[in-house]
Amino acid sequence: MSEEEILRVEDLSVRFPGENGPVQAVRGVSWGLREGEVLGIVGESGSGKSTGALATIGLLPPGAEVSGSVRFRGRELTGLPERELSRVRGASVAIVFQDPLSSLNPVYSVGYQVAEAVRAHDPEISKADAFARAVELLDLVGIPDAAARAGDYPHEFSGGMRQRVVIAITMANNPDVIIADEPTTALDVTIQAQVLAALRTAREKTGAAAVLITHDLGVVAGQADRVMVMYAGKVVELGTVEDVFYRPSMPYTVGLLGSLPRLDADAGARLTPIAGTPPALDRPPAGCAFAARCPLARDVCREREPELAQVGEEGHVAACHFSAEVRERSAEEVFVPVSSVRLAGHEAQDVPPGTPLVTAEGLVKDYPVRGGGLLRGPVAVRHAVAEVSLELAAGRTLGLVGESGSGKSTIGKLLMALEEPTAGTVLLGGAPAVTGGRRGRRGRARELQMVFQDPMGSLNPRMNALDLIAEPLRVNGVGRRERRERSLELLASVGLGGYAGRYPHEFSGGQRQRIGIARSLALRPRALILDEPVSSLDVSVQADVINLLRDLQDALGLSYLFIAHDLSVVRHISDRVAVMYLGRIVETGERDDVFDRPAHPYTRALISAVPVPDPRAERAREHTVLRGEIPGASGPTTGCRFRGRCPVFLDRLGEAERAVCRERVPALTERGQGHPVACHHPS
Amino acid sequence: MDILAPVPTGAPGEVKQEAPGAPYRLMVRRFLRHRLATVSLVVFTCLVLLAFVGGSLWHYSYDVFTPDNSVPPSLEHPFGTDATGYDLFAQVLRGTQRSIEIALLVAGVSGAFGSVWGAVAGLYGGRIDTVMMRIVDLVLIFPAIAVAAVLAGNVAHGEQSWALVGLVLAALTWPYVARLVRGLVLSLREREYVAAARSFGASIPHIIFRHILPNAMGTIIVTVTVNVAVAILAETALSFIGFGVQPPDTSLGLLVSQNQTAITTRPWLFYFPGLFIVLIALSVNFIGDGLRDALDTTQSGRRA
Numbered sequence: 001m002s003e004e005e006i007l008r009v010e011d012l013s014v015r016f017p018g019e020n021g022p023v024q025a026v027r028g029v030s031w032g033l034r035e036g037e038v039l040g041i042v043g044e045s046g047s048g049k050s051t052g053a054l055a056t057i058g059l060l061p062p063g064a065e066v067s068g069s070v071r072f073r074g075r076e077l078t079g080l081p082e083r084e085l086s087r088v089r090g091a092s093v094a095i096v097f098q099d100p101l102s103s104l105n106p107v108y109s110v111g112y113q114v115a116e117a118v119r120a121h122d123p124e125i126s127k128a129d130a131f132a133r134a135v136e137l138l139d140l141v142g143i144p145d146a147a148a149r150a151g152d153y154p155h156e157f158s159g160g161m162r163q164r165v166v167i168a169i170t171m172a173n174n175p176d177v178i179i180a181d182e183p184t185t186a187l188d189v190t191i192q193a194q195v196l197a198a199l200r201t202a203r204e205k206t207g208a209a210a211v212l213i214t215h216d217l218g219v220v221a222g223q224a225d226r227v228m229v230m231y232a233g234k235v236v237e238l239g240t241v242e243d244v245f246y247r248p249s250m251p252y253t254v255g256l257l258g259s260l261p262r263l264d265a266d267a268g269a270r271l272t273p274i275a276g277t278p279p280a281l282d283r284p285p286a287g288c289a290f291a292a293r294c295p296l297a298r299d300v301c302r303e304r305e306p307e308l309a310q311v312g313e314e315g316h317v318a319a320c321h322f323s324a325e326v327r328e329r330s331a332e333e334v335f336v337p338v339s340s341v342r343l344a345g346h347e348a349q350d351v352p353p354g355t356p357l358v359t360a361e362g363l364v365k366d367y368p369v370r371g372g373g374l375l376r377g378p379v380a381v382r383h384a385v386a387e388v389s390l391e392l393a394a395g396r397t398l399g400l401v402g403e404s405g406s407g408k409s410t411i412g413k414l415l416m417a418l419e420e421p422t423a424g425t426v427l428l429g430g431a432p433a434v435t436g437g438r439r440g441r442r443g444r445a446r447e448l449q450m451v452f453q454d455p456m457g458s459l460n461p462r463m464n465a466l467d468l469i470a471e472p473l474r475v476n477g478v479g480r481r482e483r484r485e486r487s488l489e490l491l492a493s494v495g496l497g498g499y500a501g502r503y504p505h506e507f508s509g510g511q512r513q514r515i516g517i518a519r520s521l522a523l524r525p526r527a528l529i530l531d532e533p534v535s536s537l538d539v540s541v542q543a544d545v546i547n548l549l550r551d552l553q554d555a556l557g558l559s560y561l562f563i564a565h566d567l568s569v570v571r572h573i574s575d576r577v578a579v580m581y582l583g584r585i586v587e588t589g590e591r592d593d594v595f596d597r598p599a600h601p602y603t604r605a606l607i608s609a610v611p612v613p614d615p616r617a618e619r620a621r622e623h624t625v626l627r628g629e630i631p632g633a634s635g636p637t638t639g640c641r642f643r644g645r646c647p648v649f650l651d652r653l654g655e656a657e658r659a660v661c662r663e664r665v666p667a668l669t670e671r672g673q674g675h676p677v678a679c680h681h682p683s
Numbered sequence: 684m685d686i687l688a689p690v691p692t693g694a695p696g697e698v699k700q701e702a703p704g705a706p707y708r709l710m711v712r713r714f715l716r717h718r719l720a721t722v723s724l725v726v727f728t729c730l731v732l733l734a735f736v737g738g739s740l741w742h743y744s745y746d747v748f749t750p751d752n753s754v755p756p757s758l759e760h761p762f763g764t765d766a767t768g769y770d771l772f773a774q775v776l777r778g779t780q781r782s783i784e785i786a787l788l789v790a791g792v793s794g795a796f797g798s799v800w801g802a803v804a805g806l807y808g809g810r811i812d813t814v815m816m817r818i819v820d821l822v823l824i825f826p827a828i829a830v831a832a833v834l835a836g837n838v839a840h841g842e843q844s845w846a847l848v849g850l851v852l853a854a855l856t857w858p859y860v861a862r863l864v865r866g867l868v869l870s871l872r873e874r875e876y877v878a879a880a881r882s883f884g885a886s887i888p889h890i891i892f893r894h895i896l897p898n899a900m901g902t903i904i905v906t907v908t909v910n911v912a913v914a915i916l917a918e919t920a921l922s923f924i925g926f927g928v929q930p931p932d933t934s935l936g937l938l939v940s941q942n943q944t945a946i947t948t949r950p951w952l953f954y955f956p957g958l959f960i961v962l963i964a965l966s967v968n969f970i971g972d973g974l975r976d977a978l979d980t981t982q983s984g985r986r987a
Contacts, residue, residue: 019716416882442884450882458875462897471893472883505709523883 005032006176006209007056012068014048014055020282026052027233027284028068030308033177038203038210040224040241042217042256044538046278048233049213050181057093057179058085073176090120094175094208096199098182100162103169104154110165111150114138117172137168140205141198144628158629160191164198171202178203178210184219188403188565190626193609196223197625215538217260218568218611221245222618226315229253232278232289235308239316241615249311249318249327251294251334258331259543261572263595263610264617271572272335273544277508288321295335296322353395356430357526357559358415358448363388363424365410365583384410386583387424390561392527395553397560399574399591401567401606405630407583408563412529415561416450417441429526445476449520453532455512459504465491465515466500472522490518494548510541514548521552527559534569546573567610571595579603582630582641585668589675599671599682601648602626640666640680648681657681713977720973723966730963734779743770745777746931756951763951765942771955778935779959781845781928782915786967788849789856789914794907796853797860802899804861805868806891816865819858827855831917832926844929852917856910863906867899874898901978908971912964919960935960 014026026048033039043049054060056070058077070077072088080088089095097103105113114134119125125133131150138146141164154162163183170178180199184192196219203210212224220227220241227244229237229252237250248254258272276293279285285292291301300321308317311327320326326334351357365385385407392398400408413419415426417433417440426433434443449472452458459468469487478486491497494514496507504512513533520528530549534542550573552558564570570577571591578588579602587600598604605626612618628645639662643649649661660680668676715721743749748768749760756763762771804815834851871877877894885893915935921927922936930937935956942952 418878418882438881438884438886441881445882445884450879452875452879454875458879460876460894460898463893471880471885475880475883475885475889519879 004035006035006073007033008069008071009056010069010071012052012055012066012070014051014060015065016061017063018282020280022065023282024284025064025233025281026055027281029230029233029235031228031235031238033209033211036207036209037225038212038223040220040227041211041213041230042215042220042227043230044215044278044540046281047230048281049230052230052233053179053181053211053213054095057089057095058082059089059095090173092176094170094173094178096163096166096170096178096180096183098185100159100166101154103166104162106154109151109153110157111135111138114150114165114168114172117169121172121174134168134172137171138165140171140201141165141168142194142201143168158191160187160195160629163187163195167195167198167202171205174206175208178206178208179213180210181213182215183212184216185214188630189567189609189611190403190605191629192219192611193623193625199223216611217245217256217539217613218618221613221615222611229256232284233281234289234319236290236320237318238308239313239318243313243316245613245615247312247316247327249316249323250290250320251296251326252290253318254326254329254331254334255293255540257613258335259540260613261543261546261568262612262614263568263571263607264612264614270332270550271543271547272331273542273547274335274540275544277510277541288319296326298322351394351526351557353393353557355394356391357394357428358392358561359390359427359430360411360415361389361425361427363411363414363426364422365407365414365419366422383583385414385421388580388583388585390578390585390588392559392561394526394559395557396575397553397562397573399570399577400561400563400580401565401570401577402580403606403630404565405582406580408580409531410583411580412450412531412561412563415444415448415529417444442476445472445525446523447525448527448529449523449525450529450531451513451516451520451533454536455509455516456504458516459512461504464501464503465496465507468504468515469519469522472519476523486522487518490521491515494518508541509537510544513537513545517545517548517552521556525558527561529561529563531563532565533562535564535566542569549573567595567607579606584641584678586642586666586678587676588668590673593673593675597675599675599677600679601646601683602642604683605647638665639663648683653681710977714973717969717973717976719969720976723969723973726962727966727970730779730959730966731783734776734783738773738776738780741770741773741776743773745769745773745933755949762955763949765945765949765952771938771952774933774938775935775956775959778933778938778956779963781932781934782918782936782960782963785845785849785852785918785928785934786911786914786963788846789852789917790907790911792850792853793857793860793910794903797857798864798899798903800857801861801864801866802868802891802895805865806872806887806895812865816862819861822855822858825855827917828920828924831855831921832924844927845932845934848918848921848927849914852914852921856913856917860903860906860910864899864903867902868895871895871898901974905971905975905978908967908974912967912971915960915963915967935963 009032010030011028012026013024013028015022015024029052041049041053051060055066060066066078068078072092077085077088111131111134114137115130118130118133135147135150138150143149143161143164157165183199184195187195212220214220224241226239227241228235229244229250231252237244237248237253244253245257248257255272255274259274261271274293279289279292287302287304288306291297294301306319306321308319310316311318311323363385364387366381366383369380369382388411390398400411402408410419414421428444428447434440466487469490470483473483473486488500491500494517496511496514507515534545537545546569553560562570562573574591576589577591577594578585579594579600580586581602587594587598587603594603595607598607605624608622608624609626612621624647626645631644643661649658666678666680668678670676671682749764749770750768751760751764752768754760754764760770760772762775764770800815804812831851872895877890880890880894918927918934919936922934923940925940928934928937938956939953945952
């Protein structure tokens with residue numbers, strides 16, 4: 001990496017017209033990108049991280065006003081006519097967006113599109129040679145069987161594969177700068193690892209510098225050389241990854257790092273959420289934008305905006321009046337973690353912790369796969385859930401993890417009787433639950449409730465907070481007076497007392513999820529099913545909701561089924577963990593047993609793919625990049641369902657041992673203390 | 684249980700700088716921001732007042748001859764008169780009244796019937812859905828104007844002919860509403876808040892009246908508004924070809940038709956009714972646009 005700057009941004013501002021006057025999405029940021037380096041840009045949603053980066057190369061929606069200066073290799077880009085700009089972009093800058101479909105043309109095969117990029121860069125090359133080069137590039141980014149698949153069209157690829165096709169096109173363009181805007185956000189960790197590996201290959205082959213925009217601090221820790229933290233349209237801290245992660249000097253950075261549950265850390269520690277929400281950018285505050293949420297804020301912070309100033313090491317700058325003070329404190333000392341639960345008039349469970357409350361035995365859920373044809377008869381069966389047994393105990397949390405498509409959400413629906421199981425039984429407090437239709441759901445509603453993933457989607461936008469929380473009571477025939485009292489009490493207990501008349505759109509994401517949680521508690525259930533309850537929230541808010549859930553559990557003795565794809569969160573909150581793959585539980589056990597001594601190859605791969613927000617640890621870890629993706633209905637129907645992706649099966653087993661995997665479905669068998677694994681060759 | 688220490692969960696005032704209160708206030712503000720829609724609402728209200736109240740105040744009636752034949756617009760006859768001596772201003776007011784009545788009848792009947800049809804099909808799904816939607820397809824493939832002409836031309840006579848024209852047009856336009864509402868219900872019933880309600884054990888009527896309808900209402904209102912404009916044009920077309928409103932009653936389409944031969948010699952006879960048709964259709968369309976923007980809950984309004 002040289003010190004030469006390829007891209008220099010000075011005092012860049014972006015304004016959009018908004019409902020209440022102009023929104024200042026980016027407010028005077030300055031930064032540079034050096035030759036060959038990776039600059040990570042992190043921040044919560046709405047911090048201006050994408051807008052700021054895309055503005056440098058003139059990629060903004062119409063209506064945006066840009067001011068300031070952007071120099072690319074010394075050439076001023078702002079003010080250039082669109083035609084000139086697009087020439088610069090075409091020749092030197094490649095962009096990888098979050099949604100790869102937006103950058104691929106659906107009517108051409110992927111091979112053709114990569115070849116086009118090759119030919120655009122090198123007009124001399126023949127069509128056949130360009131296509132051969134395209135296949136080579138597709139192979140480089142890890143498209144299996146690239147020669148055969150080059151003729152396929154974008155819709156025939158999965159999200160992760162499409163993203164890799166985009167990266168192949170990026171390589172063909174041989175850019176000087178790659179801008180990756182949340183390239184792995186909607187992807188599973190295993191697929192994220194594949195895409196990040198492809199991106200790394202692309203950078204190494206082209207020698208390009210890269211801007212990596214993400215909200216995932218773990219990804220930044222593993223991939224970036226320097227990191228820039230943005231808040232409310234400003235750069236608040238910028239430095240090498242090690243400086244920023246180990247010596248954060250701005251309270252917001254400290255808070256972001258402290259609010260993150262970690263896969264490799266002591267799970268008992270309490271997270272430190274950052275209270276409040278970012279300021280609205282149509283009227284930015286006069287002083288430091290973070291002052292309203294900062295526990296260290298003093299008068300000067302509210303009056304005068306801090307400038308970026310060097311703190312400690314060369315090149316490490318932070319915008320805080322008290323950065324010296326911040327450097328000496330840990331996250332717990334800055335953001336003193338406090339409980340947010342106020343429970344008056346709630347009573348704890350009448351059963352001792354550990355008592356089984358909900359038991360599922362041999363749950364099976366098959367979906368028919370329908371054919372085309374006139375009659376659309378079932379042509380096959382997809383096993384969404386196969387022989388799953390689990391137990392939810394009072395005061396305990398069972399974490400259920402797996403990639404999307406593993407069937408974990410279906411289990412939640414089966415337990416809630418939102419779906420009918422094909423086979424198997426659910427026991428509530430030892431007695432079989434009524435199955436079937438609305439009666440079944442009513443019976444369960446008082447024992448078992450659900451908190452949904454998307455707090456906006458699960459709250460009816462036409463109802464206010466009070467009516468939302470009262471709805472389960474109303475449905476179950478509770479009188480008006482009692483309904484009102486109980487809902488107000490619940491609202492207060494999740495820290496939202498006084499906002500009963502507000503509608504969902506007037507709350508922030510975290511507050512909405514608090515309403516969802518309060519609603520789920522209305523019928524005083526013994527157990528909650530939490531289906532990805534924090535995955536749509538920003539990290540600082542996520543920590544707040546996790547803390548709330550823990551407090552509620554401690555106070556009420558609730559049992560949780562915590563369904564999530566984020567292993568760090570699951571490790572933080574669970575007592576026991578179950579890992580699912582294609583409808584089956586492949587490993588289960590006490591949390592630390594599973595995370596520290598994973599026995600199933602899938603669990604091991606999953607854990608190794610999770611990026612840790614600690615640069616040294618992350619770079620030292622051994623990563624198993626799992627091949628392929630979770631197969632759909634076309635997956636293997638006999639034997640072990642994981643074998644097509646299993647590193648052990650593919651790389652280490654002899655023919656005789658493989659035959660066992662092909663023929664026999666591995667059963668969950670006990671290995672040691674309460675840690676059963678479904679694998680013929682566990683480690 | 685002890686009361687644990689409170690935590691600041693963020694000043695909710697910061698969450699959103701929109702006016703606090705029910706979502707409808709936000710909608711009113713959004714509608715008023717759509718300038719064309721606001722102007723159109725004023726124009727349309729004036730037209731309605733003029734047509735329904737102005738007609739009886741004006742000193743000529745639409746069906747009484749005046750002593751003046753074929754005079755151009757003047758103070759006495761603001762829109763002039765035709766060859767037989769009818770005062771065109773009185774006739775245009777009457778025509779506007781009829782056209783608006785027909786349009787509202789069409790929009791109301793087709794909106795209500797189509798919504799119920801679509802909602803039932805969407806919610807029940809399966810075979811009921813298939814049969815109901817095939818019926819919709821069947822009605823949709825009728826060539827609307829031809830069918831309306833035959834039906835209205837054969838049955839519509841006398842005083843109430845306008846109502847029959849309206850009902851025939853409604854019978855031909857409800858499938859558009861039904862299709863739209865069905866699609867909407869199909870997506871609404873998959874929402875997580877419906878799943879949440881089901882998980883509390885909510886009944887189907889509860890889900891329809893508390894969740895589906897309140898959230899579908901916006902789109903239904905917009906569609907019905909747009910249908911008003913469509914119906915006005917359809918009525919005009921029918922009357923123009925002689926199968927709509929029958930004389931001595933009159934409508935805007937009929938006026939244009941009766942006076943089409945005068946376009947070179949007495950152009951006012953043609954242009955004034957035409958102007959009113961354009962005004963009504965445009966203003967209703969813009970009101971529809973404004974409503975669409977105002978009711979679109981997908982716009983958070985904060986992110987540009």
